[in-house]
Amino acid sequence: MMKIDNKITSGQLMAIIVNTIIGVGILSLPRDLVEALKTDGWILVLISGLLAIGSVTLITILVMKYPGKTVTEFGRNLITTPISDFCSILFLIYLLIFSAFVVRIFGEIVKMYLLRNTPIEFIIITMLITVAYIARAGIEAIGKFCVLVLPIVVIPIFFMGFVLLPELDFSNLLPVFKFKITDLLKGIPSTVFSFAGFEVILLFNAFVERPKKTLKYNLIGMVLIIFVYLFVFLISVMVFGVIETTHLIWPSMSLMEVIQFPGAFLENVQGVVMAQWVVLVFSTLAPLIYGSALIFDKLFRGNEHKYYVFPLMPIIFVLALVPDNIATAYDYIGKSTNILGTFVILVLPLLLLVVSLFKKNNKKGAVKNG
Amino acid sequence: MIISTNINRNLEIIKKELVDCDDIVYRPIKVGQKQNFNMAFIYVDGLIDKELISEFGLEPLLLDARENKPNPQNIKDNLLELVEKGNIAVSEVKELKTIEEALENLLIGETLLLIDGYNKILMLSSRGWPMRGITEPQIETVVRGPRDGFNETVKVNATLVRRRIRDTKLKAKYIKIGTRSKTDVVVMYMEDIVNKKLIDEVMKRLKGITVDAIIGSGQIQHAIAGNSYSPFPEAQYTERPDVVAAALYEGRIGILVDNTPFSLIVPATITTLLQSAEDYYGSWYISSLVRIVRFFAIFLCLLFPALYIAMTSYHPGMLPTQLAIYVAATRDTVPFPAFIEAFIMEGTIELLRESGSRLAGPIGTTIGIVGGLVIGQAAVEAGIVSPLMVIIVAVTTIASFAIPNYGLASGFRVLRFGMMAFAAFSGLYGIMLGLLLLATHLVQLNSFGIPYLSPLTNIGNNLRDLKDTLIRFPLQTMKKRPYFTQTIDETRMPGARNQGKKGDNSKDKKK
Numbered sequence: 001m002m003k004i005d006n007k008i009t010s011g012q013l014m015a016i017i018v019n020t021i022i023g024v025g026i027l028s029l030p031r032d033l034v035e036a037l038k039t040d041g042w043i044l045v046l047i048s049g050l051l052a053i054g055s056v057t058l059i060t061i062l063v064m065k066y067p068g069k070t071v072t073e074f075g076r077n078l079i080t081t082p083i084s085d086f087c088s089i090l091f092l093i094y095l096l097i098f099s100a101f102v103v104r105i106f107g108e109i110v111k112m113y114l115l116r117n118t119p120i121e122f123i124i125i126t127m128l129i130t131v132a133y134i135a136r137a138g139i140e141a142i143g144k145f146c147v148l149v150l151p152i153v154v155i156p157i158f159f160m161g162f163v164l165l166p167e168l169d170f171s172n173l174l175p176v177f178k179f180k181i182t183d184l185l186k187g188i189p190s191t192v193f194s195f196a197g198f199e200v201i202l203l204f205n206a207f208v209e210r211p212k213k214t215l216k217y218n219l220i221g222m223v224l225i226i227f228v229y230l231f232v233f234l235i236s237v238m239v240f241g242v243i244e245t246t247h248l249i250w251p252s253m254s255l256m257e258v259i260q261f262p263g264a265f266l267e268n269v270q271g272v273v274m275a276q277w278v279v280l281v282f283s284t285l286a287p288l289i290y291g292s293a294l295i296f297d298k299l300f301r302g303n304e305h306k307y308y309v310f311p312l313m314p315i316i317f318v319l320a321l322v323p324d325n326i327a328t329a330y331d332y333i334g335k336s337t338n339i340l341g342t343f344v345i346l347v348l349p350l351l352l353l354v355v356s357l358f359k360k361n362n363k364k365g366a367v368k369n370g
Numbered sequence: 371m372i373i374s375t376n377i378n379r380n381l382e383i384i385k386k387e388l389v390d391c392d393d394i395v396y397r398p399i400k401v402g403q404k405q406n407f408n409m410a411f412i413y414v415d416g417l418i419d420k421e422l423i424s425e426f427g428l429e430p431l432l433l434d435a436r437e438n439k440p441n442p443q444n445i446k447d448n449l450l451e452l453v454e455k456g457n458i459a460v461s462e463v464k465e466l467k468t469i470e471e472a473l474e475n476l477l478i479g480e481t482l483l484l485i486d487g488y489n490k491i492l493m494l495s496s497r498g499w500p501m502r503g504i505t506e507p508q509i510e511t512v513v514r515g516p517r518d519g520f521n522e523t524v525k526v527n528a529t530l531v532r533r534r535i536r537d538t539k540l541k542a543k544y545i546k547i548g549t550r551s552k553t554d555v556v557v558m559y560m561e562d563i564v565n566k567k568l569i570d571e572v573m574k575r576l577k578g579i580t581v582d583a584i585i586g587s588g589q590i591q592h593a594i595a596g597n598s599y600s601p602f603p604e605a606q607y608t609e610r611p612d613v614v615a616a617a618l619y620e621g622r623i624g625i626l627v628d629n630t631p632f633s634l635i636v637p638a639t640i641t642t643l644l645q646s647a648e649d650y651y652g653s654w655y656i657s658s659l660v661r662i663v664r665f666f667a668i669f670l671c672l673l674f675p676a677l678y679i680a681m682t683s684y685h686p687g688m689l690p691t692q693l694a695i696y697v698a699a700t701r702d703t704v705p706f707p708a709f710i711e712a713f714i715m716e717g718t719i720e721l722l723r724e725s726g727s728r729l730a731g732p733i734g735t736t737i738g739i740v741g742g743l744v745i746g747q748a749a750v751e752a753g754i755v756s757p758l759m760v761i762i763v764a765v766t767t768i769a770s771f772a773i774p775n776y777g778l779a780s781g782f783r784v785l786r787f788g789m790m791a792f793a794a795f796s797g798l799y800g801i802m803l804g805l806l807l808l809a810t811h812l813v814q815l816n817s818f819g820i821p822y823l824s825p826l827t828n829i830g831n832n833l834r835d836l837k838d839t840l841i842r843f844p845l846q847t848m849k850k851r852p853y854f855t856q857t858i859d860e861t862r863m864p865g866a867r868n869q870g871k872k873g874d875n876s877k878d879k880k881k
Contacts, residue, residue, distance in 0.1 A: 011829025114685070114799050123799070130803050134810040144813035144827035217829075271688040271798055278802040 005140075007209040012143030014217040016204060016287050019146045020197035021225050022153060023284030024105040027250040028330070029194050029229060030236035034245045036187030039172070040179045041233050044187045049226035051188065052195035055345055056222055059198070060215045062353045063205035071202040071352070072298035078355045087348055088295050091202075094340040095292040096312070098196070099285055100319030101333040103127055106281045108326055109253065114274050124320055128289075128313050131282060135290040135309045139207045142286050149279050156276050157228055161235050163259050168238040192345075193337045195225065197284070199344050203291050249326065289316070371469040377408050377486035383469055384412065384482075394476075401431050407449060408486035417479035419498030426459035427481065427494055450488045458483070462495030474552065504530070507609040507631075509776070512648040519609045524554045524628035530611035531558055531626070535618060539563070545576060547590070551583035554628040555590065558614070563621045565856045571818050572623050572636060587627040587634050594636075596816050601784055603777035604817040606638040613647045621857035637817035639824050639854060641839050643775040644668075649842055657842040665840060667772035671782045674766045675712045676793035676801050678759065682708040684797030696758075703753035709794035711755050715763040716787070718745060723767070824854040 008016075033041030066074035071091070075084035106127060107120040115123065134141055201218065208214055236251040239258060248254045256273040289312065296308040323329035373380055381396065388394050397411040409431065413423065435457060454463055466472045466482075472491045476482050479497035504526070507519030520527045528542050539561045546552045555576065559569055575594040584590060587607060595604040608614060609631045614624040617635045625634040635642075644664050649657040682701065686694045704711055722741040726734040746760045766786070773779035785808065792804035815822035825835035832853045837843040849863045 009828055009830060012827075015829065110799055115796060118796065122796075126796070126799075126803060130806050130810075133807060134813075137810060137814050141810060141813045144821060144823065145809060147827050147829055148809060148813060148823060271685060274798060275802050278799065279806070282806050 006138055006207060008139055008143035008204070008207050009209055010211065010213045010217040012147055013201070013204055013208055013214060014221040015146035015150045016143060017198050017201065017218060017221045018150060018224055019153060019280070019283035020200055020287045021195055022228060023197065023281060024102050025194035025196070026229065026232055027105070027109075027252050029191075030233045030245055030251040031248060032190055032194070033187070033233050034237065034242050036191070037179045037183055038242050039175060039237060040177060041237070042230055043177075043179070044184060044191050045226060045229050045233060047184070048188055048191035048195060049222065049229070051192055052198065053219060053222045055349070056198050056201065056218050057215065058353060059201050059349045060205070060218050062349050062356065063201060064211060064214065065356055066206075067208075067211055068206055070206045070294065070298055071348070072295055073206075075352060078352050078359065085299060087343075088299055090340060091199075091344050091348070092292055092295045092299075094336070094344050095288050095295070096316055096319060097333065097336050097340070099288045099292065100316045100322075101329060102281060102284055102288070103316065104320040104323065104329050105326070106277075106285075107320070108329075109250070109277065110274070113253070113270055121317075121321070124317060127281070127285070128317060131285045131289055132309050132313060134282075134286045135293060136306045138305070139204060139290065142290055143207075145286065146283055149283050152276060153280050153283065154224070154228065156273075158231060160255065160259065161231060164235060164239060164255065167258055168235070169241070170238060172238050172241045173234070189338065189342075190334065193341055194229070195222075196337060196341055196345065197288075198222070199349075200287050200291050202344075202349065203294055204287070373467065373469060373472070373489045373491055375487055375489050377410060377484050380469075380484050380491070381410060384473070387469070387473060397428075399428070399432060401435050403436055405436075409453075410484040411481055412476060412484070413481040413496065414476060414479060417477075417499050418481055418496040422460065422498065423481050423494065423496050427483070427496075430457045430459060450485055450490060450492075453483070453485060454492060458492070458494060460494045460496065464493045464495075466491045466493050477552075501526070510608060510610050510613070510647065510774075512646070512651065514651045515647055516610070516612050518611060520611060520626075520631040520633060522629050522631060524556055524626050527611070527626045527631075527633065528556050528558065531614050531618070531624065534611060534615035535560070540618065543573075545573075547576065547579050547581070548584040549580070549582050551585070553584040555584075556624075556626040558618060558624040558626065560618050560621070563619070563851070563857050563859050564623060565621065565858065568621075568637070568818060568820075568855070569623060572625070575818075576625070584627065586630045587625070587632045590625065590627055591634055596818070597814075600811065600815055601781035602640075602812070602815065602822065603643070603775065603781070604636070604638060604815070604822075606635040606643055606775060607632045607777065608635060609633070610647055616647070616650065617642075619862075620852050621855035637820040637855070639817060639820060639822055640778070640812070641825070641835070643778045644773070645838070646774040650845070654842050654844045658840075661840055661842055664772055664774065667769040668782055670769035671766055671773065671779065672786055672789055673801065674762050674769070675716055675786060676789035676804075678762050679708045679712055679790055679793040680797040680801055683794070697756070700756040700758055704756050705753070707794075709790065711759055712762075712790055713787075715749070715755050715759050716766075716790070718749075719763050719767050820854055820856075 030041070033044050037044050063071070072084070072088040075087060078084070079087070103124050107123040110123050111118060111120050134145060198218075205211065205214060232252055236245055236255060239255060240248065240251060245251050253273075256270055259269050289309065290305070292312055293305040293308040296312070297303070297305040323332050371383065381398075385396070393415045395411075395413055395415050397413075399409050399411070401407040401409055411423065411427065431453070450465075454465070464475075466475065467490060472482055472493070475493045479499060481494040481496040483492040483494060485492070501523050502521045504518045504521055506517045510519075518530060520530065532540065532542070537560070541559055541561050543557045545555050545557065547555050557569075557572065557576065572594070576590070579590065579593045581589065581593065591603065591605045591607070592598060597604070605625075606617075614626075614633055614635060618624055623636050625636065627633065644661065646660075649661065681689055682697055686698070689697065701708070701711075706714070718741075722738065722745075726738050726741070728734075729737055742764070746764070749755045750757045750760055770779045770783050773782070789801060789804050792800035794800075796803075812823050813821070813827060821827050825832040825839065834850060835853050837848055838852065850860045851857045851862050
């Protein structure tokens with residue numbers, strides 16, 4: 001009856017996007033911003049956010065033209081099967097590398113804050129198995145799950161600012177507007193990629209039940225993320241100051257260590273924060289891994305993504321363990337997103353959109369001629 | 371089997387069919403001034419109202435028919451009609467055309483009247499068996515609210531609901547389930563409120579039940595569940611007619627089952643299972659408070675022992691220093707790891723609960739006190755468990771009783787052990803993985819196509835259902851029926867809508 005078979009609503013898609021984007025990117029974001037523009041990092045967030053919104057609009061306009069179809073399917077009509085499949089494979093590789101990076105950073109953080117003596121391999125494997133369960137369940141489950149955890153992901157971040165109020169030093173934000181345009185331009189690529197994740201719209205819009213409001217919801221989601229990022233940056237800088245922030249690996253995590261509840265039950269809130277962190281990463285990984293399985297499935301023109309989830313796990317596991325340490329992990333992901341990410345976020349949608357406009361004109365022309 | 375015109379043949383067939391059923395009573399009689407018409411009553415001893423049959427069935431046929439002069443013409447030809455329309459003073463009389471039909475009615479508690487020379491059997495409605503009166507519900511007691519509860523007779527139960535809904539749109543469909551038990555099941559719904567697809571789905575699933583006997587509503591609940599492996603109930607049970615009536619007004623469906631006071635309400639979501647009848651009778655402040663307490667109870671019931679294990683074995687640093695020292699000091703004498711300790715105590719409590727529920731009322735309470743107090747005290751003194759563990763186990767058990775729906779509470783009660791295992795496995799991280807697996811299961815779960823976690827799993831119109839979730843808003847703010855049931859008629863307070871219109875009009879006038 002009202003059971004929506006493999007369908008999601010626009011609101012659920014928005015939740016998926018927000019949860020996918022707010023992942024490990026938020027951890028190092030304040031440091032990246034401070035390194036690029038010092039106290040003016042928030043300008044970078046705004047500009048990159050606007051660029052990301054532009055890209056989201058572009059992608060949404062594109063996918064709205066082909067309701068019920070993923071990029072792997074409609075791409076074939078637009079840019080011939082071999083080229084489209086090649087692009088899909090690139091997309092797949094990108095998603096796999098992204099997932100591997102997320103799960104690696106996740107493992108490192110859990111090991112650092114929660115389970116010091118546990119091998120990271122154990123943490124990664126258990127997490128991947130748990131994600132596999134929901135990835136197998138499909139888009140409907142992921143959509144509902146993301147809405148369910150959206151408050152758990154977003155509210156504590158704002159709550160954190162409230163708790164940290166006594167620690168805030170507003171003078172840390174000064175001086176304002178003292179940056180070089182060249183620094184701003186240099187900083188943009190890496191910051192835009194902290195918004196990476198919205199490209200899943202290319203795949204998931206196919207399942208939206210009534211896609212009318214999709215664009216509106218997607219933009220609301222992006223604005224929400226800009227707010228979260230801005231907030232985290234401002235809080236980090238206000239608490240730590242510019243110089244200290246540059247020296248921290250994960251400034252956002254370090255914020256948690258500053259929090260102290262007077263007279264509270266918990267000595268430090270790390271436990272609570274780690275609990276939230278596990279949920280956050282889970283909701284990032286689920287769409288990514290489901291998305292990869294989906295591309296795999298559509299490449300073989302199948303109709304059941306389930307069988308491709310588990311075979312992907314060893315690949316992600318191995319990829320996650322390739323970097324020797326956190327620094328190299330960041331290095332690798334930086335390099336791969338620069339190439340693959342640009343391709344998936346910008347080149348592919350733009351190419352498809354241009355071709356689709358072209359084809360549509362042709363069709364119209366044909367009708368007129370006929 | 372077709373009924374023959376010969377009464378003796380019919381009797382033979384029925385007797386053969388019911389051989390060795392000594393509770394069947396056959397009462398052959400001869401009617402008429404000359405006593406030349408053969409008739410026979412058949413009924414099940416104990417299932418019928420004997421007074422009714424002898425006073426209004428036997429008496430007119432035996433005595434009145436003899437005293438009154440019969441109409442001389444065509445008595446023999448019109449005998450059936452004369453008896454049916456003229457003699458029997460029972461409120462409901464029906465002609466039956468097959469033996470099978472007759473037997474079925476006989477076993478329900480109707481009386482059969484066989485008349486010689488006719489290939490039809492008369493059924494006299496005479497159901498009347500010993501039944502419990504309408505008493506206060508045993509499990510769902512409320513401080514303020516109606517005191518009548520369902521009993522074991524489905525007709526009475528349906529009446530109790532009907533009394534609360536004096537609307538022609540209240541429909542009650544009777545169906546029989548069980549190839550042997552032929553249990554009466556009444557499906558009640560409001561025709562112009564309930565979603566058509568929902569009622570179709572429920573009827574489809576009910577008719578799809580293939581089982582020989584239905585003993586209680588629990589069987590039906592499991593038979594119509596979409597996911598039979600889930601630990602959570604997909605239907606809400608209740609023994610309160612006011613709860614069923616309120617649910618019908620919300621566009622849900624009541625399934626009343628004969629022979630049990632527990633009726634089912636579908637669809638059920640986790641929010642509806644956490645609601646109690648009383649929430650709507652008290653002020654919204656207190657209702658919201660108890661709602662929050664219930665949500666907290668779920669948290670405690672599921673996670674409290676697991677958190678203890680995680681905190682003591684993996685993350686003692688997360689506790690305040692003084693508490694951590696205290697816990698370490700009390701656990702000093704305990705020879706087991708926290709996991710074993712928790713399992714011992716949780717196991718003991720489950721044992722106590724089980725034995726307590728087996729015993730008769732007063733003894734059960736005694737066992738509870740003796741077991742709980744004595745064992746807890748002795749275990750602590752013997753140094754097998756820490757006092758903190760005893761407190762945790764007690765709180766957990768109390769919390770599990772704060773969840774209004776027993777089925778839901780048992781689900782969490784079972785999963786608690788799983789969570790303890792996860793916590794022993796890898797501390798807080800393990801608990802989170804367990805919760806994520808649980809959440810994944812819950813988001814997949816549907817009750818008749820309605821998401822089990824609604825309204826928490828979508829962004830849109832459904833958010834108005836949040837008014838009746840963790841906090842129960844004042845009833846005046848709930849002008850529409852819940853969204854999750856997808857009702858046809860959404861407006862609960864038509865008056866409120868008119869007021870809004872008036873407001874609009876006045877604005878227009880001002881303009």
